[in-house]
Amino acid sequence: MLKATVAALTGALLLGAAVPALAKDKTIAVSWKTFQEERWKTDEAAIKAAVTAAGNKYVSTDAQGSAEKQAKDIEGLITQKVDVIVIVAYDSDAILPSIKAARDAGIKTMAYDVQFEDPSALYITFDNIGVGRLMAKEVQKVKPAGNYAFIKGDKGDPNATFLFKGIMEVLGDAIKAGKIKNSCETFTDGWKPDNAQKNMEQCLTSTGNKIDAVVSENDGMASGVVAALKAQGMDGSVAVSGQDGDLAAINRVALGTQTVSIWKDATQLGKKAGELANMIADGTAIDKLPGVTKFNLGKKGVEMNSILLEPTTITKDTLDVAIKAGHITKEKACAGVKAGSVKACG
């Protein structure tokens, strides 16, 4: 279904690009929560490119990791009478009064990557439960039956449980049918690779190396898992998942020691958000946007219009996607790979 919506969206955008006159002279603002984390620079470049390509103006503010500063930022943007405010909320509750003020001033808002629960806003993010589903699907493709180990993230992070929910949606039936056995399942303190390595070593010891697949909830932990497997000579023959599109993980995918890394491409998210902001500025109602679905899995269960993008699956066969997107150089991705074993490496 997601693929279809993405296709519809692209179609609609092509249509929009054919009539650029419509979008002229609108102002799209982005209120960033911080630029301390490097990734937001990638998001900004993508949004800016999409906005200016349609002939609109891009303005931005940086809340520098403060909820108060962000409220003032948005106040300022409302005074400037911008057309759409895209918000990466620092605090998803403290932001709500600012959203109401914008709504009262007739300005449309978008929640970018971080959800705040206001029914008037559009929520755009990657499908997080989908990440778990994708991981499990790719691992299951390689090892449809056998003993599985689950290396989960930190027990204090709701995302760890969230991901596991998605994983179990895919594998639940096979586990019930006895095709897949849950041999080890453990949380990993602080998502730390070295803890994941210890947990994996203990898992291999207690099962006497009888493990066929490991569902690791991110790439960092996957590095620990692979190190533990390598010490038993099992790296490469056991399916291992991960997420984040870590450069080292992409290299492991090329080497064959990791099966899949689910990658949330910030450029893709930013580009889509910029394009949607253009359409909203032109007067498209939020619930009439192409590909919009209802989302109510937030803390308070408020139903919002949302666009959930499907993350990119990086496997041996799709490696070139990350290279072509400029996320990783071919040299780095293919370091140590035997010639001819991976298509993208040549």
Added chain:
Amino acid sequence: MTQSTETRSEPALAQEGVVTRFLRATEIDTRLLGMVGALILISVCFHFAGILRTGNGVFLSPRNLWILLVQTSSIAVMTTGMVLIIVMRHIDLSVGSLLGVIAVIMGYAQVYVLGPWLGVGHPAIWIITILIGLSAGALLGGFHGYLIAYAGIPSFIVTLGGLIVWRGAAWAIIRGETVAPMDETFELLGGGPLDASIKATGSWILGIIVCVVIVLALYFGRKSRQKFNFPLRPMWAETFLGIVGCGITLGTVLLVNSYYFPPKLANEYAERYNIPIPEDGFLLSKGFAIPVLIAAAAAIVMTFVATRTRFGRYVYAIGGNPEAAELAGINTKRITLIMFSIMGVLAAISACISSARLNAASNALGQFDELYVIAATVIGGTSLAGGVGTIYGAILGALVMQSLQSGMTLLNFDSAYKDMAVGSVLVFAVWLDQIYRRRAN
């Protein structure tokens, strides 16, 4: 210091003569006995809990004990320095972050500087990397020491700052990326690859050398006591110590040699070194892993420094009474600076072990290690009031902590209960220690 000390003390009351005489004659530290007892108790409990739960106990298997030693080595190296820091009435909260930033520096150097410059796999890479790491450790640790000793900022504050600063620096250097893979020779320091352990023959040779050293040490110890007219241990006590020491050494050799490589790796090894594979399969023993040997070497060197050098005696003197030490003419500032610098070097050694073991350097490496190092040191009998503490105790403490954690993981315990248990053991151990000290006085 845990239960076994308690049970030991009851029969001791009943038949005081024999046990007290035995302990006095052999000069065995009763707290050491307590620690060893606790370790054995924990192991046996986990082993049988495993049998009850899954039908086969794996805790006391050579494989698990071998892994346990490797998993403990990084923390163990750092405890050898932490003991002396705490003995000096200081604390170092920054060791985990130091480990992280040094691992990242070494990872960056290998992958982005030395690799492209010298060519990946160049034999000098690992040596240069280690030198970079050790100098970084000495510098950063020394910097902490300078601020503490000469600028007069409390060590708690300096190293608390360090804990935050160096973790941030680790992130900034690689922008949150995980750097991998490490140089192939460097990776041996972690104990993972085929060549990262000294196999059966190497382990036997090492074991026999250690036995000879033990016997010689007892012999020369006795001679020098005679020379200075010190009281001598009875001959039977000397013999007993020699037999126990050698027994433990050779027993450990036997243990690490009865963990074999999986057949696939054994065959790979045979192929690499042109060893003919016998018909009934090739059994290749692991033997001592390199990180375990590094930890043992660190423990021996640091014990020597603590007990046999002027520097070590100064450290204990400062810990016993800083003012008196200063008035006695000890340059306490210089000793403090050097001690923190040594701690930095030890953190760098642990950084080598951790990043080599993971075959990657990430900015999260070593996070919370400071807590485990301090906890292990304290469980091992080092007094936070200063002046008292032994390195072998701290290493046993590290083994206790790691046994608890790995044992509970083997039993598939929820990690929440794991944390609760480890924290409780820390407090419980210190409580027992207090009782012991009060009785001993």
